[in-house]
Amino acid sequence: xxxxxxxxxxxxxxxxxxxxxxxxxxxxxxxxxxxxxxxxxxxxxxxxxxxxxxxxxxxxxxxxxxxxxxxxxxxxxxxxxxxxxxxxxxxxxxxxxxxxxxxxxxxxxxxxxxxxxxxxxxxxxxxxxxxxxxxxxxxxxxxxxxxxxxxxxxxxxxxxxxxxxxxxxxxxxxxxxxxxxxxxxxxxxxxxxxxxxxxxxxxxxxxxxxxxxxxxxxxxxxxxxxxxxxxxxxxxxxxxxxxxxxxxxxxxxxxxxxxxxxxxxxxxxxxxxxxxxxxxxxxxxxxxxxxxxxxxxxxxxxxxxxxxxxxxxxxxxxxxxxxxxxxxxxxxxxxxxxxxxxxxxxxxxxxxxxxxxxxxxxxxxxxxxxxxxxxxxxxxxxxxxxxxxxxxxxxxxxxxxxxxxxxxxxxxxxxxxxxxxxxxxxxxxxxxxxxxxxxxxxxxxxxxxxxxxxxxxxxxxxxxxxxxxxxxxxxxxxxxxxxxxxxxxxxxxxxxxxxxxxxxxxxxxxxxxxxxxxxxxxxxxxxxxxxxxxxxxxxxxxxxxxxxxxxxxxxxxxxxxxxxxxxxxxxxxxxxxxxxxxxxxxxxxxxxxxxxxxxxxxxxxxxxxxxxxxxxxxxxxxxxxxxxxxxxxxxxx
Amino acid sequence: xxxxxxxxxxxxxxxxxxxxxxxxxxxxxxxxxxxxxxxxxxxxxxxxxxxxxxxxxxxxxxxxxxxxxxxxxxxxxxxxxxxxxxxxxxxxxxxx
Numbered sequence: 001x002x003x004x005x006x007x008x009x010x011x012x013x014x015x016x017x018x019x020x021x022x023x024x025x026x027x028x029x030x031x032x033x034x035x036x037x038x039x040x041x042x043x044x045x046x047x048x049x050x051x052x053x054x055x056x057x058x059x060x061x062x063x064x065x066x067x068x069x070x071x072x073x074x075x076x077x078x079x080x081x082x083x084x085x086x087x088x089x090x091x092x093x094x095x096x097x098x099x100x101x102x103x104x105x106x107x108x109x110x111x112x113x114x115x116x117x118x119x120x121x122x123x124x125x126x127x128x129x130x131x132x133x134x135x136x137x138x139x140x141x142x143x144x145x146x147x148x149x150x151x152x153x154x155x156x157x158x159x160x161x162x163x164x165x166x167x168x169x170x171x172x173x174x175x176x177x178x179x180x181x182x183x184x185x186x187x188x189x190x191x192x193x194x195x196x197x198x199x200x201x202x203x204x205x206x207x208x209x210x211x212x213x214x215x216x217x218x219x220x221x222x223x224x225x226x227x228x229x230x231x232x233x234x235x236x237x238x239x240x241x242x243x244x245x246x247x248x249x250x251x252x253x254x255x256x257x258x259x260x261x262x263x264x265x266x267x268x269x270x271x272x273x274x275x276x277x278x279x280x281x282x283x284x285x286x287x288x289x290x291x292x293x294x295x296x297x298x299x300x301x302x303x304x305x306x307x308x309x310x311x312x313x314x315x316x317x318x319x320x321x322x323x324x325x326x327x328x329x330x331x332x333x334x335x336x337x338x339x340x341x342x343x344x345x346x347x348x349x350x351x352x353x354x355x356x357x358x359x360x361x362x363x364x365x366x367x368x369x370x371x372x373x374x375x376x377x378x379x380x381x382x383x384x385x386x387x388x389x390x391x392x393x394x395x396x397x398x399x400x401x402x403x404x405x406x407x408x409x410x411x412x413x414x415x416x417x418x419x420x421x422x423x424x425x426x427x428x429x430x431x432x433x434x435x436x437x438x439x440x441x442x443x444x445x446x447x448x449x450x451x452x453x454x455x456x457x458x459x460x461x462x463x464x465x466x467x468x469x470x471x472x473x474x475x476x477x478x479x480x481x482x483x484x485x486x487x488x489x490x491x492x493x494x495x496x497x498x499x500x501x502x503x504x505x506x507x508x509x510x511x512x513x514x515x516x517x518x519x520x521x522x523x524x525x526x527x528x529x530x531x532x533x534x535x536x537x538x539x540x541x542x543x544x545x546x547x548x549x550x551x552x553x554x555x556x557x558x559x560x561x562x563x564x565x566x567x568x569x570x571x572x573x574x575x576x577x578x579x580x581x582x583x584x585x586x587x588x589x590x591x592x593x594x595x596x597x598x599x600x601x602x603x604x605x606x607x608x609x610x611x612x613x614x615x616x617x618x619x620x621x622x623x624x625x626x627x628x629x630x631x632x633x634x635x636x637x
Numbered sequence: 638x639x640x641x642x643x644x645x646x647x648x649x650x651x652x653x654x655x656x657x658x659x660x661x662x663x664x665x666x667x668x669x670x671x672x673x674x675x676x677x678x679x680x681x682x683x684x685x686x687x688x689x690x691x692x693x694x695x696x697x698x699x700x701x702x703x704x705x706x707x708x709x710x711x712x713x714x715x716x717x718x719x720x721x722x723x724x725x726x727x728x729x730x731x732x733x
Contacts, residue, residue: 234697235731246730249650249660250699253725254706275730276651277658297732318733435733456733466708467699467729486709519731585704 002212005067006536008035008110011131013124015198016057016116020131025110031538032625034509034545035067035110037093038552040082042629043113044091045555050562050632054086054190055172055197061114063104063163063203066511069291070105070211072220073531074227074523075513077102077291079180085189086197087174087352087408088429091451091559092189093458095508096163097290097298098181103161106207114198123151123202128209136201141167143345144179151204163203166347168395169196174408175352175431179344183298183314184290187349189430189452190408214537222534226527231294234468235520239297240287242275244318249274251322251435255584258434259326260381261358262425262575265436265584269331273321275299277333288314293513295520305334308388313341316350319456322434323354328361329381339388346395351455353394355431356405356412357387363413363420375399425573428453428565432573439586440464440487442496445599448570449497451556459501460518464493470521474499488586490595494602498550505549550607551624554616557609558630567614570600610636643667645676645718650727652690667720673700673707674714676724693728701725 008025025039033039040062052058061083068076079101085092104112107126114124121136134154139147144164152158161181169176169192176192177185186192195201213219230236238246251257252270259267271277278284278301286300303311316324316336324339325331343350363369364379371378375393377386393402404412409431413424425432430453437444437454442461447454463471466485475485478499479492500518506528507517516523529545560569571577572591580590591599604611608620617636621627645665651657665676677695684691695714700707702716703723710716718724 234729238728238730239732242730244732247732249727250730253648253650253701253704253727255704271650271658271660274658280655280657280659433733460733462731462733465706467706468696488709515732519733585701 002210003108005071005211005213006030006538009108010111010113011109011126012113012115013131013133014115015118015122015133015200018133027538030067030536031540032548033552034506034532034548036064036509036511037080037082037505038509038548040064040080040093040111041091041552041555041559044082044084045559045629047113048084052084054084054089054194057117059084059194061194061198063112063114065101065105065110067509068531068535069511070102071213071223071535072292073223073510073512074230075290075293075295075516076511077293078508078511078513080508081178081186081191083191083194085452086172086193087190088453090428090563090565091556092191093452093556094186094188094191095457096178096180096184096186097293097513098161098184099291100161100163100180100203100205101511102291103205103207105211106209107205108207108209112203114200117197118199121199121201123204124200125155126203126205126207127155128207139201140170143167144347145182145345147202148182151202155204155206157206160204160206164347165192165195165201166345166395168346168348169193171395171397171406172196173348173395173397173406174411175349175356176347177349179347183344185344185349187351188455188457192347213535215534219531219534222527222530226522226531227294230516230520230522233470233520233522235515236295239295239515239519242279243297243299243315245273245275245278245316245321247318248321249276255581255586256436256439257326258322258436260329261327261362261423262436263362263423263582265581265586267326267329267331270326272331272333273325273336283333283337290513295515297515301337303334303337305338308334308338308384311337311341313337313344316340319434320350320354323351323358324387327354327358327434328387330384330387332384335384335388339384339391342388342391346391348391348395351433352408352431353391354434355425356394356409357390359409359412359420359424360390360401360405362423363416368416368418368420369401373400375401377401422574422578425575426453427571427573428569430454432576433457436581437572437576438581438591439589441490441591441599442487442493442500444572444576444591444596445493445603446497446500448572448596448600449603451560454572459497459504460514461496461500462519463500464496474521488589490599493599494606497603498606501553502546502549505552506545509549509552547624551626554607554620554624554626555630558616558626558633561615561633567600567612570614572596643720645671646721646723648723648725649690650725652688652693652726652728654685654688667718671718672715673702673718673724676718677714677726680726689728697729699727699729
């Protein structure tokens with residue numbers, strides 16, 4: 001059965017009461033917020049009161065499909081999950097690929113909002129229009145892959161789509177993740193721990209319906225045209241060939257590969273962590289697309305390591321090999337594949353897992369963690385065996401160190417004390433992505449203002465490197481001159497970050513993979529607006545699309561303001577601001593306090609936010625039509 | 638002058654047949670006024686025709702001189718190389 005894309009439906013699930021109900025989404029809200037991440041930001045603001053415990057019943061989980069998810073728009077199969085983060089106590093959105101979003105769409109829903117806490121472990125089973133909470137007591141404690149098998153066996157259909165938490169989330173590890181379609185990770189900010197706190201083990205879905213764009217013929221023609229442009233883009237070819245880990249050799253040669261807990265920016269034999277190495281040495285055995293994607297950057301690897309045991313898994317992604325590999329001083333790719341598989345099955349974000357372990361390694365080497373505190377593990381950099389043991393202990397909160405690291409780097413550093421906070425590579429309580437930002441100023445600014453903490457998954461300003469003509473064209477369009485395609489410059493960084501965060505926001509609201517719009521540039525604000533308009537049947541210009549994205553960014557900011565976050569919280573990890581790049585071509589570079597303050601002034605000014613506090617001004621909220629939405633924050637005219 | 642660097646230290650990645658994932662290093666003779674672009678052209682001329690190096694368009698190459706992308710050098714691909722420089726060539730990769 002076909003459903004109009006414009007007629008969006010929100011499925012509510014109250015776990016405390018065991019009730020479900022459906023709400024229609026007003027068309028004007030879809031137009032104003034673009035759907036997906038945009039509407040979820042508004043609902044989170046309305047649903048979760050200030051000061052609510054992220055792991056308590058007042059928090060909600062909002063699973064949002066993109067507005068174009070389920071259509072043939074290229075690479076539009078992504079979904080977002082929005083909640084209040086247990087890692088930061090602030091706004092959290094994670095984005096994920098796979099096929100679950102499309103299945104939920106075809107089952108008749110665009111959003112699923114989870115309320116309350118279930119008295120017993122359950123999983124949500126959506127079978128087209130039929131919604132059911134089923135016991136998950138027999139699944140509790142089990143790894144994500146086994147649970148995927150068991151649920152499919154239980155419903156008697158191996159083709160259903162799932163999203164599942166592992167033991168780490170049940171144990172409320174602050175960086176537990178949610179595994180979608182078995183191999184795709186919704187990772188950051190402890191999203192899995194929120195599922196665990198609600199005793200919601202999984203979402204499983206079978207959807208057999210379809211979607212109808214308002215102007216089908218024109219929509220499909222445009223989608224086909226954009227797909228062709230995407231296929232011709234060099235970025236797509238690279239992503240297909242090597243995946244995201246194809247960037248490793250370049251980063252290593254340019255001195256931007258975070259290694260040894262960011263104390264170095266290159267690592268010897270770093271190329272052994274690369275997608276190219278995985279391909280040439282025979283580890284890569286297959287590729288897979290997320291829904292409606294023609295790029296297929298997702299990959300499968302197999303390893304028959306005698307030392308680490310056999311591995312069959314997806315990935316590993318760039319951030320995974322950097323965090324579990326270079327960050328911990330490990331270039332044995334077979335050990336990294338094993339660590340990745342463990343994290344996926346136990347349900348932990350590989351970025352934060354790598355970071356807490358690399359922090360522990362540095363702290364151990366500096367003598368602030370004693371051998372007794374390390375529970376007998378030799379935690380020196382490069383010890384993959386210790387890393388694998390620690391991953392298990394963190395997920396199950398075993399031992400003193402396992403339990404401590406499960407709280408994240410910030411909490412661990414506060415507990416261990418001394419100067420260990422200085423090499424805790426975190427801000428707002430979130431471990432930073434493994435890209436070194438000291439020689440890339442747009443990245444640095446984007447990381448500092450990111451409402452969920454310092455990572456690349458809210459705004460990736462890849463174009464500032466100017467490696468392709470398309471990237472330089474973006475910089476010219478945004479700043480007026482392609483000479484600003486130089487990451488070492490501080491001028492025009494606010495303009496670059498604003499454009500990227502809006503492009504990123506629009507991409508996610510519509511369900512596009514951001515690789516199509518901010519790494520490759522075939523999907524752009526102009527054709528996104530056209531596709532939205534043709535699918536939904538309402539006018540949407542490029543300017544209106546970017547304004548709607550700015551609206552969502554502002555609500556996300558206001559959520560954090562209401563929680564007490566201010567300018568002082570828009571920071572980078574101490575090491576990034578106080579220790580210059582130690583070696584390599586960017587030796588001596590840094591984004592220090594004064595430079596960051598200058599960048600923040602540019603950024604807040606461009607947004608219409610108060611310079612002293614970073615609070616969005618009332619005039620800005622009014623301009624964006626948010627003055628009646630973003631209530632309960634200090635009023636600054 | 639024994640012990641001092643002679644020539645250009647050349648690092649190639651993913652450009653030769655059968656060496657997709659490994660760094661290959663060699664020393665290239667330095668000649669006066671040798672530019673990055675000329676070095677790349679010479680390499681292509683001498684390459685095994687079956688190797689990716691032989692047919693790769695320059696737009697697709699990440700070229701670094703002492704770790705700095707050529708786009709950031711004042712003369713770009715026309716930048717002159719000096720004795721002892723390290724030059725890296727690899728196929729551009731994208732995605733983070």
